[in-house]
Amino acid sequence: MRDEAILNGALFAISIYEVWLYYQLLFEILIEKKYLKRSSMVILWMSIILVGVSLGINRKLILFSDSLFILTVALLIFFSYLIIKRRTFLIVSIVLVYHAFVSLLDFLFAFIGMHFLNDKFAEVIYYNGISVQKIVVYIFSRMITTVLVIIIIKSNLKKDIYDLRRILFSMGIIFVILVRGYQFYMASMVLGERTRNALGGVLSLVTVIVIIIFIGMLLSKNKMIKMEYDFLLLKEELERQKYEGLNSALEKNKELVHDIKNHYLVISEYESLGEYKKLHDYVEELKSDFIKVNPQIFTGNYVVDLILSQKKMLSEQKNINFILRAMPLPNLPFKEREICTIFGNLLDNAIEACEKVDSLRWISVEIEKQKNLFFIQIINTINEMPQKYEKGFLTSKINKELHGFGLKSVQRIMDEYEGDILYQIENDTFAVRLSFFDIE
Structure with a gap:
């Protein structure tokens, strides 16, 4: 009884932590947590508890539920928008990528568990109840997710992520399709409709995830290179405009310097005649004609x-x-x-x-x-x-x-x-x- 309570507590803690980790990623990308209003903080913790507890309850019944997956995505999008109130498309993209990727990791470690447990997999991990093995599956998935979130935070993607939102959204849609596909794939093995091939599931899932991430990185890199190229073009244009402006100013100053002798004669004449008011006005006029080039x-x-x-x-x-x-x-x-x-x-x-x-x-x-x-x-x-x-x-x-x-x-x-x-x-x-x- 005591062991079951500990396992239940661990399952709920893992599920709540998963939602909390999502918000840490969201805040790093969109808005710092310190700028949240008190009402937003209430919504934040309400959503963490509500979604986390819902996930924990469902995961006691089955390893993965497609209906709860859709509900979780919808709730995270809804609560995230209530908290931040802007950039809905980017919020949707982040939710899809994050939650779908975590689910794919769950399938990955579940396939590994299937390889070692064989016929006991359905009873120990997939269906009703709670077990150490099921907790281990969830823990390993969240450990990898935590490491990736820390890498993203330290890589300072905040300034670039908005420009990559379409690539991020596309990856999220592909991840969601994969989640659905591997759910059917694993369920058919558990129900005996397909020959059990756990290692095949592991290899195919790892391969697909790596390929998608690699393609996403290539597209992102190409996008960043294009942005850098546009910046270089802009910089060249600004430098050209700056040169033309300064060159125009220098040419005008050269004209004034060339006529300095004539100006000197006029100034001397005003000074000798005591026409100090005219002298002052003439000097001020000359001074206004000179253009600063610095x-x-x-x-x-x-x-x-x-x-x-x-x-x-x-x-x-x-x-x-x-x-x-x-x-x-x-x-x-x-x-x-x-x-x-x-x-x-x-x-x-x-x-x-x-x-x-x-x-x-x-x-x-x-x-x-x-x-x-x-x-x-x-x-x-x-x-x-x-x-x-x-x-x-x-x-x-x-x-x-x-x-x-x-x-x-x-x-x-x-x-x-x-x-x-x-x-x-x-x-x-x-x-x-x-x-x-x-x-x-």
Whole structure:
């Protein structure tokens, strides 16, 4: 009686631990546990206990149940969404891969048990009751799962996992199909409908899992290589734009230096005549004509600072007052091309709008990062009311077929990171405000 109670306790502890381990993986990928609200923590532990106890009760009756498998997947998806409230597709992918992979490991060690127990396998492991051998099957599966979860956590996949979500989902679907297939395969052996071949089950299952993981790694590697290639192209384009901008500034400065003798004569004349007011105005005019060629540091983020420097210089060349309020930015979760898309398109639109203004021209840029909130605000003067469409504003350029994609690209990034974008027109100004939540 005492031994049975210990085994029952071990079975329930293993099942609860399995669900708890899933959430550790989920939090590492999507959100840190310390940022969860109290209500989310209540839902978390309620789901761990509910799903874990359900698994424990069912596993006393049978090694694996397809109906409970489906129910567990559905409950984990539901509770995970209640806790995190975003990135549902990625949550579904993680649940499918995790739970299906654990089930396949259970089948793997069950096949090993079948090899050693022969005819006693159905009684000791597969059907009713609890036994040390059944506990060992579950323990070995969770040990391997724990090691893999630790490897994933230490490999810092968080920044890349979202880009690999489709590959992850595909692997999850394949794992679920395999779970169903090997359930029938094992059940047919237990019922005597198929010749018992436990080692064949072990070898085929290991081979299939290894092949799927290998293919998944190849696809992931190919995806990462493509992303790195896109980054290199972006970097080359940014460097080219930076060179062209700096080269333009240097050429203008060379012109001013070339005319220094003439400037010196004018300055001397004003000084000798005592025309100090005119002298001061002339010097200030010369000073404003010189353009700084050294890159400025506004946020500490290289790509953001580079774009801000370029757009600030371009604005000053077009007699647009560029007002910037920014704070130091730690690592942002965006890719470099996404940063370029957001700031480049919005600032280009602001400069274009200001060029049409006959009176006061100005652009105000505000960038803030407070804990998990990232906020961008760009306000500029306007001369005409932009025409609104479903998710932004239509271009005012002549060739609308070739233009107007800028705000669509920004909106796509906002949708991907589940951010909010707000447009506002007031007192001859146009404002766009971008807010990102749960930004690490």
